[in-house]
Amino acid sequence: MKIHEYQAKEFFKKYGIPVPKEKVCFSLDEIISTAKEIGLPCVIKAQVMVGGRGKAGGIKVAKTEEEVKTYGSQILGMDIKGLKVKKVLVSEAVDIASEAYLGIIIDRNEKKIVLMACKEGGVEIEEVARQKPEAIYKVYADPLLGLLEHKAREIGLFLYGNTKNAFDCAAIALQLYRLFIENDASLAEINPLVVNSSGNLIALDAKINFDDNALYRHPEIEAMRDRESEDENELLAREKDLSYVKLNGNIGCVVNGAGLAMATMDLVKHYGGEPANFLDIGGSSSPEKVKNALEILLRDRNVKVIFFNIFGGITRCDDVALGILEAKKVLDIKQPIVARLTGTNEDKAREILKEAGLIFAKTMDEGASKAIELLKQL
Numbered sequence: 001m002k003i004h005e006y007q008a009k010e011f012f013k014k015y016g017i018p019v020p021k022e023k024v025c026f027s028l029d030e031i032i033s034t035a036k037e038i039g040l041p042c043v044i045k046a047q048v049m050v051g052g053r054g055k056a057g058g059i060k061v062a063k064t065e066e067e068v069k070t071y072g073s074q075i076l077g078m079d080i081k082g083l084k085v086k087k088v089l090v091s092e093a094v095d096i097a098s099e100a101y102l103g104i105i106i107d108r109n110e111k112k113i114v115l116m117a118c119k120e121g122g123v124e125i126e127e128v129a130r131q132k133p134e135a136i137y138k139v140y141a142d143p144l145l146g147l148l149e150h151k152a153r154e155i156g157l158f159l160y161g162n163t164k165n166a167f168d169c170a171a172i173a174l175q176l177y178r179l180f181i182e183n184d185a186s187l188a189e190i191n192p193l194v195v196n197s198s199g200n201l202i203a204l205d206a207k208i209n210f211d212d213n214a215l216y217r218h219p220e221i222e223a224m225r226d227r228e229s230e231d232e233n234e235l236l237a238r239e240k241d242l243s244y245v246k247l248n249g250n251i252g253c254v255v256n257g258a259g260l261a262m263a264t265m266d267l268v269k270h271y272g273g274e275p276a277n278f279l280d281i282g283g284s285s286s287p288e289k290v291k292n293a294l295e296i297l298l299r300d301r302n303v304k305v306i307f308f309n310i311f312g313g314i315t316r317c318d319d320v321a322l323g324i325l326e327a328k329k330v331l332d333i334k335q336p337i338v339a340r341l342t343g344t345n346e347d348k349a350r351e352i353l354k355e356a357g358l359i360f361a362k363t364m365d366e367g368a369s370k371a372i373e374l375l376k377q378l
Contacts, residue, residue: 001210003224004047006089008206011183015175017190018202022091031072034090035062041093044071048083049229051124056080061093083229094202099192100159101125102173104180113141113180115173117155121192122204147177160195168201169193183221184214212238233296240292242281249274251371252303252335254293256281256315264309267364273372276303283314290323295331304378306335307371309364312343321349325356336374340367 006024013019021038024047025031035042046058053059058080060071078085099121107114117137118128128135137158141147152173156166172193180188187209194204215222227235237244243258247265251273255261258280265275277300281293297303310320320341327333340361341349350360359374361367 001212001215001221001225002049002229003208003210003221004049004087004226004229005045005206006047006087007224008208009089009203011179011208012203012206015179017172017175017179018200019206020091020094020202020204022089024087024089025072026087028069028072028076031076031088031090032065032068035065035068038090038092040064040068042068043089043091043093044068044075045089045091046075046078046080046085047087047089048080048085049226050081050083053080058085086228094194094204095197096192096204097195097197097199099194099204100169101128101189101191102155102159102169102176102193103187103189103191104176104185105187107140110140112143113147113177115139115141115147115151115155115177117159119159121194123191125189125191141177146181147174149174152177159193164199165195165201172201172203179208183208183218184211185209186211233299237279237293237296240289240296242279242289242293242296244280244293244296245278246300247275247277248302249276250302250304251375252276252279252297252300252306254279254281254290254297254306254308254310256283256310256312256320260309260311264307264364264368267368268307268371271365271368271372273368273375276300281315281320287319287323287326290320291327291330294324294327294333298331298333298335304335305371305375306333306337307367308337308339308341309367310339310341310343312341312346312349314344316344317341317349318345318352321352324358325352328356338367338371338374340364 009019023034025034041063044060046053062068062071075088101118101121103116118135139151139154152170155173156169159169160166176188185208189207190203192204194202234244251268253264253275255264261278261280268275281289338359361370
């Protein structure tokens with residue numbers, strides 16, 4: 001789950017991480033009054049959960065009252081990557097002496113939480129990692145002891161050449177780690193972390209993502225969810241107890257189990273295709289769940305071929321087959337369906353779907369290949 005910058009900054013304040021003086025606004029009148037309260041110049045920042053706001057014109061520095069009105073009216077209501085701006089953050093303009101990056105994620109290869117720092121702030125860290133991986137300094141938290149103080153100081157000393165800034169950065173890193181752990185975050189990021197003209201560190205931007213699987217422990221965080229900013233199909237899938245993520249391809253994948261879903265998408269790519277989604281129906285899938293999955297899948301107009309890749313253990317192949325059959329009765333499914341159904345009751349599943357016009361495959365490779373061949377024929 002993602003939250004807006006202004007919400008992330010509230011977490012920063014709670015944990016003692018310094019942020020600029022600012023306020024979220026929902027109307028032009030609020031923007032004007034807040035700018036007067038904060039003082040000029042000020043920064044007007046669109047609050048949408050996508051990157052590239054600045055390049056899209058969603059971040060402006062207003063130096064006069066007239067510019068506050070002009071930029072405020074321009075940014076409110078503008079479209080940024082398909083999301084309408086309904087609120088902005090009006091923030092004091094900070095005189096920046098230097099910018100850096102500080103972030104925390106889970107390194108799944110190392111099975112540890114990693115703090116990452118880079119002396120290049122305000123840029124896309126993914127691009128830095130791709131082009132200059134040596135520019136990123138990493139420190140791992142101990143799984144039992146957490147982030148140790150001397151490790152936090154390592155980060156500070158890497159970023160800053162003077163003791164004051166280094167130790168201030170170490171204190172921020174420790175608090176960011178505490179925030180990450182106590183709130184079951186999957187990402188906590190300051191980009192940029194700036195030094196102002198007075199030599200003080202300020203978190204100029206904030207990004208926090210939370211682990212959806214842990215939200216039952218944090219109802220107050222769940223209440224912060226901005227449903228309007230999330231993909232409609234992903235929300236619907238969550239309500240139907242399905243795991244769905246839309247991608248940019250045209251081969252719809254329906255799979256049981258996250259690992260198999262990832263392997264299926266890799267295989268589709270390997271044979272030259274593009275997966276349209278990650279869709280995991282999970283274990284013990286009822287026919288109704290399969291029908292719901294197809295209903296969500298078909299809402300994506302880019303889907304031209306559907307590939308079922310089911311390895312029946314707890315999930316019974318005949319339940320999946322009944323779900324496909326039910327879906328074909330009530331949904332207008334024009335796309336060809338390739339099905340690899342292996343495992344519990346697979347013979348029964350094939351019997352159920354014998355007259356349904358599906359194309360069967362014995363292996364994952366065969367299924368992915370057939371799906372791509374069908375796509376080429378359309």
